[in-house]
Amino acid sequence: MLLLSGGTGTPKLLNGIRQYLPDEEITVIVNTAEDLWVSGNLVCPDIDTVIYLFAGMLDTDKWWGVNQDTFHTHKALKIAGHNEILQIGDHDRATHIIRSGFIRQGASLSEAISRTASMLGAKANILPMCDEPVSSMITVSEGTIHFQEFWVEKAGRPDVLGVEYRGAQTASVSEAIKKTISHESNIIIGPSNPITSIGPILAVKGMRELILSKHVVAISPIIGCEPVSGPASKLMSACGYEVSSRGVAQCYSDLLDVFIIDEQDREMKSNIKGMDAEVITADTMMTSSKKSAALARVVLQHLI
């Protein structure tokens, strides 16, 4: 079972999928274009959410960070007048230190993540989208800034003029990902932001071509004209897509075989143009573990 993941939507779906499948049978290719070296160590927000989910450590109130984490170092920095760009918990920081330690010793990002996940007890196969650094850069009126600067430091407030996946075209699909994809018939694109979560994965040179030949099932992260969470709305508009499941379908139009949209959008079902995919409606609001499992069941039913 192979999923593309980023942000918090797909981890919620993964929480459902692991109620049907053992973790060892789940592979997740994760966005790393929001990664950033902070306070001496590499923070991989989307990777860590997936690691923490499978290690049973995830804060499932926020859907990021470690459950019941403390923030002593982050607060001490603030008191001294140093504003750490991400709100890093003390336990979370340990994860960054372990991963970055492997990188400092010469490991690739894939190796470093695999070893870190294993040390924390996550049994799923968690793969970064590539080993090279790629950054989602957001162009706002005052210039082009890293996604984290836009989303965390500026609270997503500035108008977005453009999005660029810096480094994606010189990055390459790792051997591990090639091998994994070659063994799969299905690829699930989780309900994550199509621009900053899934977009970077698909932008890695060669990735889209590998996925094209597979049976692709995608779940829309948008209900009506609002994303369930996160900054998809501004970013989709800036990239010329309608902020709706129709817009999401456009992002993936060449890839889709099955497209799952929310049942509240059922009138859109016959109205998604220029696409051969089967459109399915389901309850996509994963507000509980039970609802995640129900949506996962719909997804599993549409695999070949």
Next chain:
Amino acid sequence: MLLLSGGTGTPKLLNGIRQYLPDEEITVIVNTAEDLWVSGNLVCPDIDTVIYLFAGMLDTDKWWGVNQDTFHTHKALKIAGHNEILQIGDHDRATHIIRSGFIRQGASLSEAISRTASMLGAKANILPMCDEPVSSMITVSEGTIHFQEFWVEKAGRPDVLGVEYRGAQTASVSEAIKKTISHESNIIIGPSNPITSIGPILAVKGMRELILSKHVVAISPIIGCEPVSGPASKLMSACGYEVSSRGVAQCYSDLLDVFIIDEQDREMKSNIKGMDAEVITADTMMTSSKKSAALARVVLQHLI
């Protein structure tokens, strides 16, 4: 007022001296040969003890680290199977992050330390012995290892065959230190380990010559044949010095004008050979703030 410091002995004396002088009038040149990049950031143990003392943050039970610090990240690392070489507290880690942030931005070690000390509220002038990396390397039977590996990881257990200040001869005295020394008549060598605390400072190329012309008052860190704390004993023996105040006097023989030894060693007073210095006895066991002040008073009485 200018002191050379390292370890915990001189900070205890500084605690006494600041009962007579405003912090702004105290300059401390501090050993940095025990510094180490740990978990992504530069740890400067001897510098931080001095910063924390002057910032009112020092744990004066251990005489290192931040008072009432927590160890959440360090413990999370341990649970995951990653053994962090130094026991770094969460608050202490913030200090390392701030300093290393300045270094990553291109600041010299002196600038980084000065800005960090200022952010934490320390008003004394705290200067690293040099801007270049210098390491106290300890030769043991299995090879040559960093001081921290010898003292923390191996708990100071291996026999010591030799000590080397790696980098000291290619390091240089900073302009800030040159200027400070030129304005001082007196230099106080605090009761710190002569081999791994004061030795590296004196080994920085050009430092000893600058100090030679000054009125030097040193306090022995040894009573009888035992150091008050720390690994001085093995290290002095390995370097060919007697483990006693006599041995300490030998280390500084060319520099000393006044040498303060413990009153328990008074019979040694007439027995320190080959030295022109005046030998004074005092109670050097600084087991309380009051006793630190009393020893500081003796020191201040012997300045010119």
